[in-house]
Amino acid sequence: MTETQPLFKGLKCRECDKAFPAEVLYVCDACFGPLEVDYRYDAIADRISRETILSRAANMWRYRELLPVAGPVTVGEDVGYTPLVKAERLARALGIREVYVKNDTVNYPSLSFKDRVVSVALTRARELGFDTVGCASTGNLANSVAANAAHAGMTAYVMIPSDLELGKVLGSFVFGAHVIGVDGTYDNVNRLCSEVAGQHGWGIVNVNLRPYYAEGSKTMGFEIAEQLGWKLPDAVVTPMAGGSLICKIDKAFREFVKLGLVDDHPARIYGAQAAGCSPIVNMVKEEADWVRPIRDPKTIVKSLAIGDPADAPYAAATMRQTGGWGENPTDEETVAGIRLLAECEGIFAETAGGVTVAATRRLVESGKLDPDGTVVLCITGHGLKTKEAVADEFRTLSAIRPTLADFNAYLETLNKEQVACP
Amino acid sequence: MSVTVRIPTPLRNLTDGAETVEGSGATVGEVIADICASHQGLRDRLYDDGGAIRRFVNVFLNNEDIRFEQGPDTAVKDGDELSIIPAIAGG
Numbered sequence: 001m002t003e004t005q006p007l008f009k010g011l012k013c014r015e016c017d018k019a020f021p022a023e024v025l026y027v028c029d030a031c032f033g034p035l036e037v038d039y040r041y042d043a044i045a046d047r048i049s050r051e052t053i054l055s056r057a058a059n060m061w062r063y064r065e066l067l068p069v070a071g072p073v074t075v076g077e078d079v080g081y082t083p084l085v086k087a088e089r090l091a092r093a094l095g096i097r098e099v100y101v102k103n104d105t106v107n108y109p110s111l112s113f114k115d116r117v118v119s120v121a122l123t124r125a126r127e128l129g130f131d132t133v134g135c136a137s138t139g140n141l142a143n144s145v146a147a148n149a150a151h152a153g154m155t156a157y158v159m160i161p162s163d164l165e166l167g168k169v170l171g172s173f174v175f176g177a178h179v180i181g182v183d184g185t186y187d188n189v190n191r192l193c194s195e196v197a198g199q200h201g202w203g204i205v206n207v208n209l210r211p212y213y214a215e216g217s218k219t220m221g222f223e224i225a226e227q228l229g230w231k232l233p234d235a236v237v238t239p240m241a242g243g244s245l246i247c248k249i250d251k252a253f254r255e256f257v258k259l260g261l262v263d264d265h266p267a268r269i270y271g272a273q274a275a276g277c278s279p280i281v282n283m284v285k286e287e288a289d290w291v292r293p294i295r296d297p298k299t300i301v302k303s304l305a306i307g308d309p310a311d312a313p314y315a316a317a318t319m320r321q322t323g324g325w326g327e328n329p330t331d332e333e334t335v336a337g338i339r340l341l342a343e344c345e346g347i348f349a350e351t352a353g354g355v356t357v358a359a360t361r362r363l364v365e366s367g368k369l370d371p372d373g374t375v376v377l378c379i380t381g382h383g384l385k386t387k388e389a390v391a392d393e394f395r396t397l398s399a400i401r402p403t404l405a406d407f408n409a410y411l412e413t414l415n416k417e418q419v420a421c422p
Numbered sequence: 423m424s425v426t427v428r429i430p431t432p433l434r435n436l437t438d439g440a441e442t443v444e445g446s447g448a449t450v451g452e453v454i455a456d457i458c459a460s461h462q463g464l465r466d467r468l469y470d471d472g473g474a475i476r477r478f479v480n481v482f483l484n485n486e487d488i489r490f491e492q493g494p495d496t497a498v499k500d501g502d503e504l505s506i507i508p509a510i511a512g513g
Contacts (some may be wrong), residue, residue, distance in 0.1 A: 015478070027508040029432040030467065032478035034510035136512050190512035191482065195505075198431040207511045242513010290477060295490050308487070310510045313477075 006070040007044050011035040011211050014314075022068070024128055024203070026210045034310070035211045037068040045259050050230060053261075060116055060219035066255055067219070068212045069123045075152045076119020080219050082107050084227035084376070089344040090357075095364055098374045100233070101341070102224055105349055105382040110147040110171065112140035112350075112381035113245065117216035118148045121205035124212040126152070130203035134158060136193035137206075138186050138241060138303045139168030140350075140381050145205060146177035157202065159189050164302055167385040185297060187308045206242075217245045221252025224376050225262050232257075232265040234373030235324070237360045239352040239380055240271040240280050241304045243315030249378070250318045270324040270369060271315060272359030274301035274334060274351075280309055281326035283316040291316075300331045300389050301351040303381060325368040329358035337361070338383060338390055348383035356380075425453045425498050428505040436463045445504075450483055451494030453504060468506070478509045 011020040015033025026035055048065045056062035060080025061073050083103045091099035104113040118141070125133050134157035135145045142158035149156035158172050162181030172179045182189045197204040205213045225232055232253050238246045250269050256262045273281045276299030279291050294307035309315065319326055329337070337357030342348050349357075356377050363369035383390070400406040427445050429437050437443050445457040454475070458465040470476050481488045482505040488496050498504070 027430075027432045027478075027510055029435075031470075032432070032467070032476050032508050032510070034478070186512070187487075188485075191480075191505075191507055194430075194507055194511045195428075197511075206513060210511065244513050293487065293489060295487075306513055308480075308509075310513050 006068075007040050007047070007065050008068050009038045009040055012038040022070075024208050026208050037211055037215055039066070039068075041255075041258060048259060048261070050261060053226065060119070060216070060223070063219055063222045066215075066222070067120055068215050069120065070127055073119070073123055074126050075122035075154075076115060076148050078108050079115040079119045080107065081223060084224060085345060085347070087345050087377075090341060093340055093344055094357075094361055094371075096360075096369075096371045096373075096375050100224075100228070100374070100376045101345060101347060102220060102376055102378045103347055104220065104378070104380045105347060105353070109151070110140070110143040111385065112144060113217070113220055113378075114140045114144035114381075115148065116219050117141075117213045118144040118205060120216035121203070121209045121213035122148050122152055122154065125154075125203035125205070125209055128203065128209075131155060132157070132200075133203045133205060133209075134193070134196070135205045136160075136186070136190040138305060139164045139171070139385065140303055141206065142177070142179070143168060143171040143175075143385070146172040146175035146179075149177065150175040157196075159193050159196075161186055161189055161302075165386050165388050167387060168302075171385060185295075186306050187293070190306075214244050214248060217248035218252035218255070220245070220378060221249035222256065224249070225253060225256050228374070228376075230262050232262055232267040233376045234265075235268045235270060235369055235375045236378065237270040237272060237356055237363070237369075237375065238378040239304055239356050240273050240315055240326075241306045241309065241352075243271075243280050243309040243311030245378070245380070246271050247311055247314045247318050250322060267322065268324040268369075269318050269322040270359070270363055271319055271326040272356045273326070273328045274299035274304055274355050275328045275330045276301070277305045277307060278326075278328035279307060280312045280315045281328040283312060284319050284326040288316075289313070300386075301334055301355050303350060303352045303386070304355060325363060327359035327362040327366075327368075329355060329362055333358035333361070335390060335393060339393065341379070342383070347379060349379045350381040350383050350386040351389045352381055353379040353383070354389070423448060423453075423498050423500050423502070425500075425502045425504055427453065427457055428503065430506055430508055432508065433464065433467060433506070436461050436467070448497060449494065450481060450488050450496045450498060450504060453498055454481070454494070454506075480507045480509045481505070482507060
């Protein structure tokens, strides 16, 4: 094995194991199953250790042997290694012994976990010869592709449902990307994007680059394990849209165990979706083998509103096999979840974060999640992107005159005992 | 009924590179069976061993997912367009 030989052999069908070269492929031509990266774990084991990881900069590329790029990192060198926040006040509010928040609201550069997948996808896209990239997105991915493509000097076409939050639309336009609003659901956008990928020869990160792209999510799991002191938690609660992240967090834990970087420990993986679009949670609750797609998602949680999630069967299997479960709180619970996290920990999450907090509350109340364990909440995007969700929660800001008398009079009207979080 | 069927990239090696082929039948299932009969190898790709359409194959009739209609029994009419799309994308 030379230094330049990639630590991955190629791609492999997750369903039928058929092998493919590490090219621009994502579907098995024999059975239509998804292709996954096939690593040389023996060679990786010789190259990676806690010491090598600790000697590297604090970004997601400290685990580079477990990411599918052949050469140097050319896009997103500073992504990842977000804080794992010990959330004592939130833990008390939820009735859980120990809670950590994996805070990807401050992921660089576009304030969501999607920067992890995009840095891998665009670095690999360049290796494969693309200078134009794109995606189908519910918002965060579009923001990340637009931002990272701008920094890399690549052309970006991002496709989104036209009714997304203003912050997510502007958050793509501002980087100079071609933003294509589509009249329809995310699933309509995704289907269009699949056809575009076949026609224009672009690198669509979550279509024809998907096997590489998806691996980037593992870094969230690697970081959780490292930041807990090279330990796996008892439970992780993660939001689900397409269902990829939840699978990759579990895969990250399994890879760290396989490579001897952490001791094996049963980490239960829990998934959260919004009540108005919860096809994967429905699968778990109904013990179904196959997903029943949702035609018209109805929820404020637009970032998770995927009615026909590509990884649904694998996400459901991850929850089942690890002893986890799924929950699907209402929009009202989601808004309360956003406020609870903000008021307890000073972290402003987008709607998907509110769903994750609210789902955790439900899981504790139903006894599905052991409150005596160490629980990690994956908070995947920043609240300033979805301000609309909480805008009506607060009174309109009124003004006082700039006098001490007015200030003191105003203070009299306040309930100073008000404490949102116990 | 004559229906245009859009072929996804991974299957175009079975249609001599053609993006669309013509099929006939009264239902979605019949049209797909018809194009399988005229293009060798297509049946094995689209159907599992039990004779059902594979779970990672999505079929759209005029932009509507047939799972929201009557599945393979959904009726077709002249000039309709069927699209065969790999399920594994997005998210």
